[in-house]
Each structure stands twice: as structure tokens, then as C-alpha cells.
Amino acid sequence: MQFIQVKDYQQLCEVASQKIIQIVKKSPNSTLGLATGGTPEGIYRLLCKDHQQHGTSYQLVQTVNLDEYVGLAKDHPNSYHYYMQQHLFSKIDLPEHQAHIPNGLADDLEQECERYEQLIERLDGVDLQILGIGQNGHIGFNEPGTSFSSRTHIVKLAESTRLANQRFFHSIDEVPRYAITMGIGTIMKSKSILLLVNGVKKATVLRRLFEEEVHNQLPASILKHHPHVTIVADEEAASQLKIPSN
Ligand SMILES: O=P(O)(O)OC[C@H]1O[C@](O)(CO)[C@@H](O)[C@@H]1O
Numbered sequence: 001m002q003f004i005q006v007k008d009y010q011q012l013c014e015v016a017s018q019k020i021i022q023i024v025k026k027s028p029n030s031t032l033g034l035a036t037g038g039t040p041e042g043i044y045r046l047l048c049k050d051h052q053q054h055g056t057s058y059q060l061v062q063t064v065n066l067d068e069y070v071g072l073a074k075d076h077p078n079s080y081h082y083y084m085q086q087h088l089f090s091k092i093d094l095p096e097h098q099a100h101i102p103n104g105l106a107d108d109l110e111q112e113c114e115r116y117e118q119l120i121e122r123l124d125g126v127d128l129q130i131l132g133i134g135q136n137g138h139i140g141f142n143e144p145g146t147s148f149s150s151r152t153h154i155v156k157l158a159e160s161t162r163l164a165n166q167r168f169f170h171s172i173d174e175v176p177r178y179a180i181t182m183g184i185g186t187i188m189k190s191k192s193i194l195l196l197v198n199g200v201k202k203a204t205v206l207r208r209l210f211e212e213e214v215h216n217q218l219p220a221s222i223l224k225h226h227p228h229v230t231i232v233a234d235e236e237a238a239s240q241l242k243i244p245s246n
Helices: 009-026 041-054 080-087 109-122 159-168 184-188 200-211 219-225
Strands: 002-006 031-034 062-065 067-069 128-131 153-156 178-181 192-197 229-234
Touching (some): 002 009, 009 031, 009 192, 041 080
Parallel strands (some): 002 229, 128 192
Antiparallel strands (some): 067 178
8 A cells, every 4th residue: 555644634635636637637538436525525626626727628537436325316415416516527527427326216226236336347447446434444335344345235324424424414313324335345446546534533543544454344454455555644644653654
């Protein structure tokens, strides 16, 4: 794993957005794996700014998002469809039909998982997967205990995850209990992965990631077995690490 420590969230967003822009410029028909949550918001802002100022084009890019809540309509302000529209898709030239997100309202959710998995295969896999990390070590919505070989599946969200995400809703009762997520096995098939960790709330999980063996109670630990992972962490997130900073 390559580890890049940066000063703060702003620098993290700059490093991450530059990596994405470089890939898109080098291979305009790349498939990008995208994440939601608080972590990537600033990165998407910089991608939009770069698109406006320098014209980086997403006309040929395909995107696949990690996850979506079950039961929220695409236009629900807390759905990840809505999030992506607000933060990125409406501000760049990515054709709508090339932006893929699991459908949390599908009649047959199992079939939707299979469809999504096949879609990723048809796209020949993800070239660069962006990941955040939950305080319990989840990646996507793969909670502790998820099989490392899992494919896209329905997950019952951990109460700690619902509580962490409550900040985006009016009350805890509104936070969905289930989501569709790419599996850990799906994520691990990505050709390269960029794990972004910022803020003091992530300091413990980042330390655990460095110190603990690979085990499925810490889903992100499997990333140590991936050949092309870069972790970008800010000083606050790295504050419990005992390794020298670069
Ligand atoms: O970036 P945040 O909001 O801290 O969330 C971390 C991770 O948790 C999730 O939001 C799911 O709870 C992921 O989508 C994200 O990568």
C-alpha cells in the first residue's frame, strides 16, 4: 500500500482529484468507482472546478457507485443518486446513461444486485475505485463480518453506521436500515484503489488498519492484499499512527 500523508482536508482533496483527473486524461474511457458520504464532497467540488476551468471531459467515462440506500427514490435528498447529481453529475459532461448507481427501489433487489455485478463485469471492471472508510472499518456499506469474497449484495446497516449517517437526515428514524453495496470481492477486483481518510474521527480506524492483521471484523484490512492501493490521509486522521510521516 502506498501511504500519502497530507496536511489537511483541502490537500487531501487536491491530491485525490489530481489522481482522478490524470486517469481521465490518460484514458478518457476509464471506469471510475465513486463513493458518497462526507469524505469525497471536496474532491467532487475540485473535479467540477477543473472541468469548468480546464475542460477535462467525462464524455467517454463510465462511473459505478459503491452503494445506495434501499427504499429511497432517486430524487430523495438523502439518496446517493441525488447526492451524485448535486455534487458531480449535474456539473460535468458525463452522459447520464454512463453514470451507474444501484437501484434501491428495484422490485427484485437480488436481481438488481446481480444486474449491477454483471454491469461492472461488462465494463471490464473499475479502473480506479474511490473509497472512504467507516469508523468501524466498513468500505462501501460492507459492515464488519462481511465475507471478503462478497459480490454486490443487500446489507443490513450497523446501528453505528446509521448513527454516523444520521447527520444527513432529520432524525435517526429516517435513516434506512438496508442498502445495496458492491461486495468486498467486487471492490477488490478494481484495478487500483484510492482510500481517503480525513479527520480525527477516523484516527482510530486508520491506526487499526495499520496495526491489525487482515480479518473480516475490519473490512478495510483486506485492502492490504490488493496490489495497487493508495491511502491518502490528513494529519488528524494520521494522528495515532506510529509511522514517520513522509
Ligand atoms: O465519508 P464519510 O461520511 O465519513 O463516510 C465514510 C463511508 O461511510 C459511508 O458513507 C457509508 O456509511 C461510505 O459511503 C463512506 O465511504
